[in-house]
Amino acid sequence: MARITVKVHPRARRSAVTGRFGEAYKLDLAAPPVEGKANEECVRFVAEIAGVPRACVRIVTGATSRLKLVEVDGITQEELEKRLRT
Known part of the structure; x- marks a missing residue:
């Protein structure tokens, strides 16, 4: 199981990893922060x-915030961070 902190930017043109924000990964998301x-x-x-399947990913904290803690089952911490960097 891996855990990452992400800072999301909703309503982006397309979903993408755009870098780092301190310890968090910055994610542009092609969806509005509505419902x-x-x-x-x-x-x-x-x-x-x-x-991994979507069922293996859950938001642990930050459901109503731009800063979120996300937990991912079925992958190691090192492998997830490697994939986020590439």
Whole structure:
């Protein structure tokens, strides 16, 4: 299991990892922060990067914040961070 902190920027042109913000990874998300759509896109996008099903990704803290702690099952911490950097 891996845990990462992400800072999300909703309503972006497309979903992408755009760098770092301190210890957090910056994610541009192509979804508005309305009715949980940005959270759904965050889970979908992190699952795509990690190569795991969406059911293996959950937002632990920060559901109503731009700064979120995301937990990913089925991948190591090192492997997830490597995939986020590339």
